[in-house]
Amino acid sequence: MSTLPLELHTPSVAVTDRTATSLRRFNLAMGVLHLVSGGAMVALSNDFSLEVSTIALGGPPGTPLSEGVVNSVFDVPLAIGTASFLFLSAFFHFLIASPWGFPRYVDELSKGRNRFRWVEYSISSTLMILMICLVTGITDLAALIGIAFANISMILFGWLMEVGNNGLMHGPDGRPDRGSKAWWSPFWFGCVAGAGPWLALGIYLAVNVSQLDAGPPAFVYGIIVSLFVFFNSFAVNQWLQFAQVGKWRNYLVGERTYIVLSLVAKSVLAWQIFANVLIPT
Numbered sequence: 001m002s003t004l005p006l007e008l009h010t011p012s013v014a015v016t017d018r019t020a021t022s023l024r025r026f027n028l029a030m031g032v033l034h035l036v037s038g039g040a041m042v043a044l045s046n047d048f049s050l051e052v053s054t055i056a057l058g059g060p061p062g063t064p065l066s067e068g069v070v071n072s073v074f075d076v077p078l079a080i081g082t083a084s085f086l087f088l089s090a091f092f093h094f095l096i097a098s099p100w101g102f103p104r105y106v107d108e109l110s111k112g113r114n115r116f117r118w119v120e121y122s123i124s125s126t127l128m129i130l131m132i133c134l135v136t137g138i139t140d141l142a143a144l145i146g147i148a149f150a151n152i153s154m155i156l157f158g159w160l161m162e163v164g165n166n167g168l169m170h171g172p173d174g175r176p177d178r179g180s181k182a183w184w185s186p187f188w189f190g191c192v193a194g195a196g197p198w199l200a201l202g203i204y205l206a207v208n209v210s211q212l213d214a215g216p217p218a219f220v221y222g223i224i225v226s227l228f229v230f231f232n233s234f235a236v237n238q239w240l241q242f243a244q245v246g247k248w249r250n251y252l253v254g255e256r257t258y259i260v261l262s263l264v265a266k267s268v269l270a271w272q273i274f275a276n277v278l279i280p281t
Helices: 017-044 078-097 101-110 115-136 141-164 185-210 218-242 251-278
Strands: 049-056 069-077
Touching (some): 017 101, 017 251, 049 141, 078 115, 101 251, 115 141, 115 218, 115 251, 141 218, 185 218, 218 251
Antiparallel strands (some): 049 069
């Protein structure tokens, strides 16, 4: 973690001892809540699982899919898969609050970044989007791999956005110079990468619904919309930070918002996905 240009290692956000202690307690509390939520899912879990598959055409290219053979590669226990991204969030909150992680976390914040966050998101949010795909019916192994790497790319662009704009944050309490201009290319590239999985989900649902005599109940569409909104609320927070909107001119406001979103958005996403476990089959 020491390969950045010298100017990107320069402290730019004032993190007082009081603020650091408050953030440490906040991370500990969020870690406990994530852990409890994930534990409740495991306690309520059953053997409901979703299949990841491939299809063998059984002939040359152009052979109708209807003549192919679907091969089950492995099954994903829905409850365990969903609880896992809550456990990951808990682990990283505890890591940040640990004697090893806390000084490094404060050092990161003082430089207007938090690379702990992006490492965690690259894993947990990728698990989230894969679980959403599975419950929506996208089970092809190749499709899931492509969606996973598109999502990881989105997160890495978020990392680059934050690190590349380190110099934007300086002065007391992390407030930027009013003349500062953010470098937005990583953000917009991340939006392109992040749109891919949701575009695949939307088209997949639309095509499948068009083949049915009747679409799913209205509440299903509500769930999909809420999943989309909560999943992408993290990008909105980053935009507010670097567009210097209102209280988000203080970098630490964005940091606290990320922590809240980590609990609220992930919990809502997780429990909506987990609800499929409780539906009688």
